[in-house]
Amino acid sequence: MTIVFIIITGIISVLAFNNEQLFNKMQFNPYQVYHRKEYYRLISHGFVHADWMHLIINMIVFYSFGTAVENYFGQMEAEGYMRFSKVWFTFLYLAGIVISSLLTLKKQKENPYYNAVGASGAVSAVTFCAIFFAPYSQLLLYAIIPIPGIVFGILYLVFSQYMSRRGSDNINHDAHFVGAVFGFLFPLMIKFQFIHIFLDQVLKPFIK
Numbered sequence: 001m002t003i004v005f006i007i008i009t010g011i012i013s014v015l016a017f018n019n020e021q022l023f024n025k026m027q028f029n030p031y032q033v034y035h036r037k038e039y040y041r042l043i044s045h046g047f048v049h050a051d052w053m054h055l056i057i058n059m060i061v062f063y064s065f066g067t068a069v070e071n072y073f074g075q076m077e078a079e080g081y082m083r084f085s086k087v088w089f090t091f092l093y094l095a096g097i098v099i100s101s102l103l104t105l106k107k108q109k110e111n112p113y114y115n116a117v118g119a120s121g122a123v124s125a126v127t128f129c130a131i132f133f134a135p136y137s138q139l140l141l142y143a144i145i146p147i148p149g150i151v152f153g154i155l156y157l158v159f160s161q162y163m164s165r166r167g168s169d170n171i172n173h174d175a176h177f178v179g180a181v182f183g184f185l186f187p188l189m190i191k192f193q194f195i196h197i198f199l200d201q202v203l204k205p206f207i208k
Helices: 002-017 020-026 030-036 041-047 052-078 085-108 120-133 149-166 173-190 192-206
Strands: 138-141 145-148
Touching (some): 030 041, 120 192, 145 149, 149 173
């Protein structure tokens, strides 16, 4: 499913690069969502991106963690802990797009000039879902510095919250934060007993 979403997102994003009307129709505008009931924007914006760099970075990160989460879900299904793993993964990604946007909708619903695009909220959800299953897997901070996933996760949440309060750039840090929290909690929504997997992984280095 990761590859399917990448292909669909790539095609739609490229089409929107050359079609301003399509781009404007699909982008997330909280004012339009709230006042004109254009609810489709809550999900459509996840399939368009601002430019090639935005698209490529999001899809590279999504591929790395999406395939990992699909493997984790597949293992859980093979061991009888869950069913319909591909359906759950699809729901994780699509719900990640929507849920990560809700705080922004609340904050910006009276601002007709606020717009956002990109799958970053969903990618954050998938990334943190992967961290749930493998909290000590090594991630590369700034693509250079190796750091355990759980440490990266904490730093990411603190940074997103800090940057959201500053509001000094054009990045939707609220979507990153909300998407990350949703993704981390998602396995527990499937089966709360998965908490034992996370705790076992976290405590494993301290148990001899």
